[in-house]
Amino acid sequence: MTQATALKLLAQDAEDLKVVAAALQDAVGKIGDISYEPAARRLTLAFNRYRWEAKGGERVRAALQVGSVLKVQARKLRRNAKDAVVELLNVEFEPGEAPGGAVTFTFAGGGDLRAQVECLDVILADVSAPWPTPRTPRHET
Template sequence: MSSERALRLIAQNPEDLPVLSAALQDAAGTLGDFQYEPKARRFTLALNRYRWEGPARGRGERVRAALQIGSVLSVRSQRLKQGARDAVVNLLALSFEPGEAPGGALILTFSGGGALRLEVECIDAALADVSRPWRAMARPGHPDASGGKAAPS
């Protein structure tokens, strides 16, 4: 198990989001671990994050992480089954569509075509590792441009 410190990141503008997106690429979780609190204007996700910054050899590590997004005005989902709390999803990317400044929409894109669209008043996101890392079952891989399997990084 790695002795590296827990990752803690914040995003307050569009330029911060690629770092959060890279840290969350291939994070897996269940829909039951997603929570929207309209009165608090907060959306929270708990995920098993692949530690891309961790060991480069072998299968790597995963760690339990929480992503909290504040100033959320509304949430819409696409191709994510409502009420399927045990459904497993894999996060591919986090992006931002600007709206009336400083607001817009945070888009969480999942494998299989699923997405969450969070309309936000402003970018207010925090990511924190909340457990010790454990050995991953496999290193995530993605098809390369030719359609084949990409070499592990």
Template sequence: MAPTAKPLRLLAHDADDLAVLSAALQDAVAKIGDIRWDAQARTLTMACNRFRWEAAKGKSGERVRSALQFGDVAGVQARNLRRDAKGAVVELLSMGFEPAEEAPAGVVTLTFAGGGDMRVSVDCLDVALADVSEPWTTPRTPGHAD
């Protein structure tokens, strides 16, 4: 990567940490087929193209291939996401954490554009985000309607 393009490597173990990951992943795009839950390993992994908000300049910016992984996953539920449409593209808007009555368990909700969401039940927050490629220039900066 260019000297100023340092890859992100972040961990989240509480709701505040997860908010940082959520901000870094806002407007990340992924294919449904790149979201995988391994029930035996108790992990949920998502490969995505993350918009590098930290490097955005005006109307253009950069994207980078990133990997997001949740550990200690007890279950996953999706709403308005077609799991059979492996090539369908989803855009991540935010992630939030709702603690359960028994700490440190809870539910992470991933909210996608278009009304889809995913609820990830975890025994504890154990989330990692890592950039895994060189960044590339994109002519469009994501925008949001007011």
């Protein structure tokens, strides 16, 4: 993967985060690839991201980092099952006391992760070369 094709996005408001969410739709990862560092106020998630922007079926390893995190809550995620696979459906920002709020990650199967943030500070970057995948994510309508 060349630097030109590697995706790098920064989200500092709800509209920016919609672009990040679109790039991450149907990304898969493991519970063990989610790391919260309270002292650093940082939440990091690693995924195998489907490259919607590419012409063919490809996935790439990507990392998403949320800064200025005050607290993280999980619901219906088996945090002790480090090898359990999760599929990301959406990422949304709920404004709170400006400029803060909550970043919510919604996973298939009804689980979610909610990060209370002082301000919206999200970075998404591809960190590997893409590889072909025969499966294109599909959604029931």
